[in-house]
Amino acid sequence: MWNEIPALLVFLPLLMAPLCVILSRNGRFAWLVAILTLGIVFGLSATSFRHILITGEELRYHMGGWLPPAGIEYRVDLLAVSMQLLISGAALLNLIFALPAAPKEIGRNRLPYFYTLYLLMVSGALGIVSTNDVFNLYVFVEIASLATYALIAFGEDKRAPLAALRYLILGTIGATFLLLAIGIVYLLTGTLNIDDMAQLLPQLPQKTALVAAFALFLLGMLLKMGAFPLHAWLPNAYALAPSALAPYMVSIASKLGLYIFLRIIISVTDINVIHTIPYVSDLLRFIAIASIVLGTASAIETRNIRRLFAFSSISHMGYMLLAVSLGTEQGLSAALTHLANHAVMSGTLFLALGGISYRVGHELTLENLRGLGRRMPLSGFACVIASFGLVGIPLTAGFMSKWYLMAALYGNQHYWLMAVVLLTSLFALVYVWRVVEALYFSTSSQPYGEAHPVLVLTGWVGVVLVIWLGCSAVIQQRISQPIAANAYLQHLVTEPDNQKTEPDKSDVE
Amino acid sequence: MISALFSHYHLLVCILLFSLGLCAIWMSHNLIRQLIGLSLLQGSVLLFYVSAGKILGGKIPIFEAIAVKAGQDTQLYSNPVPQVLMLTAIVVGVATLALGLSLAVRVYSAYQTVEEDQISTQLPQKNEAADVE
Numbered sequence: 028m029w030n031e032i033p034a035l036l037v038f039l040p041l042l043m044a045p046l047c048v049i050l051s052r053n054g055r056f057a058w059l060v061a062i063l064t065l066g067i068v069f070g071l072s073a074t075s076f077r078h079i080l081i082t083g084e085e086l087r088y089h090m091g092g093w094l095p096p097a098g099i100e101y102r103v104d105l106l107a108v109s110m111q112l113l114i115s116g117a118a119l120l121n122l123i124f125a126l127p128a129a130p131k132e133i134g135r136n137r138l139p140y141f142y143t144l145y146l147l148m149v150s151g152a153l154g155i156v157s158t159n160d161v162f163n164l165y166v167f168v169e170i171a172s173l174a175t176y177a178l179i180a181f182g183e184d185k186r187a188p189l190a191a192l193r194y195l196i197l198g199t200i201g202a203t204f205l206l207l208a209i210g211i212v213y214l215l216t217g218t219l220n221i222d223d224m225a226q227l228l229p230q231l232p233q234k235t236a237l238v239a240a241f242a243l244f245l246l247g248m249l250l251k252m253g254a255f256p257l258h259a260w261l262p263n264a265y266a267l268a269p270s271a272l273a274p275y276m277v278s279i280a281s282k283l284g285l286y287i288f289l290r291i292i293i294s295v296t297d298i299n300v301i302h303t304i305p306y307v308s309d310l311l312r313f314i315a316i317a318s319i320v321l322g323t324a325s326a327i328e329t330r331n332i333r334r335l336f337a338f339s340s341i342s343h344m345g346y347m348l349l350a351v352s353l354g355t356e357q358g359l360s361a362a363l364t365h366l367a368n369h370a371v372m373s374g375t376l377f378l379a380l381g382g383i384s385y386r387v388g389h390e391l392t393l394e395n396l397r398g399l400g401r402r403m404p405l406s407g408f409a410c411v412i413a414s415f416g417l418v419g420i421p422l423t424a425g426f427m428s429k430w431y432l433m434a435a436l437y438g439n440q441h442y443w444l445m446a447v448v449l450l451t452s453l454f455a456l457v458y459v460w461r462v463v464e465a466l467y468f469s470t471s472s473q474p475y476g477e478a479h480p481v482l483v484l485t486g487w488v489g490v491v492l493v494i495w496l497g498c499s500a501v502i503q504q505r506i507s508q509p510i511a512a513n514a515y516l517q518h519l520v521t522e523p524d525n526q527k528t529e530p531d532k533s534d535v536e
Numbered sequence: 537m538i539s540a541l542f543s544h545y546h547l548l549v550c551i552l553l554f555s556l557g558l559c560a561i562w563m564s565h566n567l568i569r570q571l572i573g574l575s576l577l578q579g580s581v582l583l584f585y586v587s588a589g590k591i592l593g594g595k596i597p598i599f600e601a602i603a604v605k606a607g608q609d610t611q612l613y614s615n616p617v618p619q620v621l622m623l624t625a626i627v628v629g630v631a632t633l634a635l636g637l638s639l640a641v642r643v644y645s646a647y648q649t650v651e652e653d654q655i656s657t658q659l660p661q662k663n664e665a666a667d668v669e
Contacts, residue, residue, distance in 0.1 A: 162621050169628045173635055180639055186659065188642035195636050196561060196570055203577050206625065210585050213618070532638075 032075045033101040033157040034088045036111060039169075040064050040150035047143040054130055055137025060144040062122055065149065069119045072111040072153075079108045080505065085161075095159075095220050102159035102221070106293070106363070106510045110156040113367060114279055115373050116501060120485050121275040127479040128381055129271035132389065133181050141181055145272070148174035155283055160222045161209045161295075164287065168205065168251075172198045175280060179268045183389055190263035197250055197260040201284075201492045204247030211240035212295075212519055221294050228296065238304055245289065246305070251284030254348060255318035258341050262325075265337035270381035270389060273333070276372035281344055282366055289351070289362075291512045298383035301354040309353035316447060318345030321401065323451045328457045332391040335458055339417055342451065343369045350432050357435035360511035364503045368416075368496055372424055375489025377414035382406035382478035382486050393461060400463075404490030406478050407466045409486040416457040416493045419452050424496035431503055546587035553580035565652040568642060571636045578629040582622045589618035 030455055043064040047057035075086060086103040089095065103111070122145065133141050151171025154495065158164050176198065180191040186529060213219060216227040232235065246257075253261035268276055292300050301308045301315035322342030329335040343365070383406050387395055400407035416423035429452065436445045477483065496502060541548065553576055560573025594614040640650055647655045 162624075166624055166628065169632070173628075173631055176635055176639070180642060185646050188639050188646065191634060191656065192567060192639040192643060195632065195639065196574055199632050199636075200558070200561065201575055202575065203581055206581050207584065210581065210588070210618075214588050 029075060029078055030086050030088045032071050032088075033103045033107075033111075034084055034090070036068055036115070037101075037150055037154045037157055039068055040146040040153070044143045044146035044150065047146065048139045049295075051139050054135055054142070057139040057142040058122070058129075060124055061146055062119075062126075064146060065115065065119045065122055066216060067071060068149070068153070069112075069115040072108065072115045075103065076108045076112045079103070079105055080301055096218055096223050099163050100159040100220060100222075101157045103157055104510075105506065105513070106286075106290070107156045109367070109506050109510075111153055114149065114152045114156065116273050117278045118145075118152075120374070120378070120488060121272070122273060123273040124381060124482060124485040127481050129269070130386055131385065132183055132269050132271060137181070141178065141271075144174045144178050147171075148178060148217065148275075150285060152279060156286060156290075160219050161212070161221060161224070162219045165202065165206050165209060168202050168283075168287070171283065172202065178272050179264055179276075181272070182267045182269045184267045186263065187267040187269075190260075191265045194260040194264045197257070201247040201250030201257075204243045205248070205287075208240040208244035208247065211236055211243070215240075216407065224295050229331070241296070241300065241307075245288070245310075248284045248288040249314065251281065251287070252313050252344050253281045253341055254344055255286075255321055255341070256314070258318070258322075260516055262334050262337040265340065266331060267332040270377070270384045274374045274381060277337070277340055277377050280368035281340065282370055285344070285347055285351075285362075285366060289359075293517075298514045298517075299354065299357070301352065308352050308354055311348055312444075315345045315348035315352055316444075318342060318348065319447065319451050320345075323454045323458070327454060329458075330393050332380060332393065332396065332462060333377075335462070336373065336380075336414075336417075339455065339458070340369070340373055342441055342455070343373070343417070343506065346429070346432060346448065350435055353435055353439055353441070355435065355439060356511045356515045357431075357438050359514060360412075360433040360503065360507035361428065361435040363507040363510060364431050367502050367506070368424035368428040371489065371492050372413050372416040373484060375493055376410060376417070378482070378486040378489050379406050379409035379413060382482035383410070385478045385482055386475040387473075393465045395473075396462065396465040397469040398466075400466035400474060400476065402471075402473060402475050403477050405483045406486060409483075409490045410517040411463055412464055412490050412493055416497070418455045418459050422494065422497045424493045426497055427500060427503065431507075489490060546583070550580045550584040550587070551552040553577075553583065567640050567650040567652065568637075571633060571640065574636065575633055577630065578625070578632070582625060582629075585618040585622050585625070591615070 039099070043060055047060050051057045051060070083105075086101075086108075090100040090101070092100040093099070121152060125145075129138060129141060135376065148171055151169075151174060155164060155169030158167060176191045176195040179194060180188045182190075194408045209219070212224065215231060216224055218224050218227060228237065250257045264275065265277055292298055301311065319342045322338045322340075326335045326342065327336035329338060342440060347362045347365050347369070350358045350365065383396070383399060383403060384391060386403065387399070400411075412423065416425040419425040421427040428449065432448060435443055436448065557573045557577030557580060560576060561570045564570050576615065591614050594612045597613040597616045611618075612646060643655070644650050647658050649655060
């Protein structure tokens with residue numbers, strides 16, 4: 028019974044999506060279909076999460092009964108099921124949020140299309156994390172991305188279609204790089220199944236083509252992550268997306284790129300590929316530091332609130348990449364913890380901002396936020412808690428993940444990287460403080476009252492999560508550490524002779 | 537080395553098309569031309585897969601009994617899997633192009649142009665929109 032759940036999670040939203048358009052004239056029915064679907068999806072992923080956490084077994088489903096090397100296999104392990112829970116949770120919360128927010132912004136006659144695309148996007152994202160077949164992975168990447176491009180264009184701003192088109196062009200380049208990498212590996216091994224590939228790759232006589240494939244794959248995924256030199260699509264896409272979509276997008280969209288990267292280096296190549304292929308570790312570290320520094324710097328000089336936090340999410344992607352680039356068990360688990368924590372924090376922040384937007388309008392700048400903290404106490408306070416989380420103030424989720432990141436850096440004696448993380452966190456306080464200052468320490472005569480109760484409620488669900496994750500180390504101890512330990516353990520069992528490729532401590536400078 | 541290059545000339549064609557596509561996206565400031573470049577980029581990958589699956593002198597991959605009846609050598613056949621994969625990739629490419637073009641129509645109706653230079657002059661705040669470039 029458990030093994031069917033991964034397939035159900037992907038196909039339920041996929042099948043229900045057309046129903047939103049076919050059966051409904053207005054948005055209300057489409058919303059009901061969507062909430063029912065995502066409610067079931069969330070319930071299923073929560074139960075399978077609990078099941079995997081307790082028993083530790085993997086769920087495998089073979090499409091159409093065809094066995095793996097030939098057929099498409101879905102495989103859900105702890106990493107995948109945690110992502111499923113994160114995705115379906117974010118999607119469900121955002122959908123509840125969309126009930127009051129979407130009609131105001133999108134227009135009633137376009138609502139069924141909005142919810143259809145929304146379900147397709149969630150289905151694609153769940154497919155990415157569930158599948159064990161690389162070509163299937165590419166198809167799901169495109170399903171999720173295409174739906175996202177179209178959804179961004181729903182934004183009421185005149186620049187939204189342009190931002191969506193930019194994202195489409197860059198995102199498709201990224202996906203094409205992924206497809207090319209898959210093609211090369213397929214020609215080398217003759218298989219598309221991830222497990223099969225992992226067995227065949229070490230037996231290859233020469234690995235030059237494999238390095239080329241890895242380079243293409245890395246480039247494509249860095250584009251999808253929005254890491255520094257390839258981040259051009261991200262600020263506008265996040266800032267101009269409709270506020271009924273932004274919370275999900277900010278918390279999940281770029282994380283999927285990181286997830287695919289981690290999934291491939293954990294399951295296909297061995298995890299030490301970061302060290303065995305020359306320059307990968309250094310390149311990742313350079314990109315990570317550049318993303319952190321430039322993301323923070325751009326956030327400081329931006330006056331549009333959504334753009335500001337979009338730049339902040341570039342810098343947080345940098346923290347995750349920095350942790351991954353260490354190539355150690357601690358680093359991997361810190362990256363995974365930060366992935367989950369940042370998804371929760373940024374999602375909460377954009378839920379709160381969406382609540383403010385409900386009264387103020389989509390465009391939020393430091394000027395029109397003035398004094399709103401007292402007019403909208405609940406939304407304003409949710410916004411403050413979430414942005415303090417992004418800085419890493421104690422008792423918020425951000426503190427936990429930065430703590431583990433620092434511990435991982437300390438464990439590898441990367442002292443100057445610790446300094447970079449600390450300094451950029453201080454600078455993050457600068458841009459967050461400007462938002463807090465605008466909200467609470469300036470006077471205004473704006474007549475707005477508190478946002479719609481549903482919007483406030485969803486924002487505060489997020490706040491509770493942020494505080495809870497800040498007070499308990501449950502993600503780190505129960506999820507991230509077991510995944511990271513397992514990733515390195517697998518490698519130990521299969522190839523014990525590669526242990527000499529421990530992180531070279533001299534290449535820090 | 538040179539002979540290896542010429543014996544794999546189909547890869548050279550793919551690389552050429554791939555680079556042309558990237559150049560078109562990189563250098564052009566016209567959104568339609570960028571979308572053309574994007575199609576070229578995807579097309580080159582289609583060619584890469586399909587040409588790699590072909591074996592010179594290989595027969596069509598059909599079930600043996602039928603092939604024997606047709607008098608074919610069943611030992612050597614072209615790999616059908618890349619073609620099947622590309623069938624999906626073509627659909628993805630068409631969907632991407634359709635969405636891209638419809639977004640370009642939206643952009644055109646908002647700005648009356650698809651030239652990026654002219655669009656950026658119409659954007660409200662110059663500094664905020666700098667990343668559109």
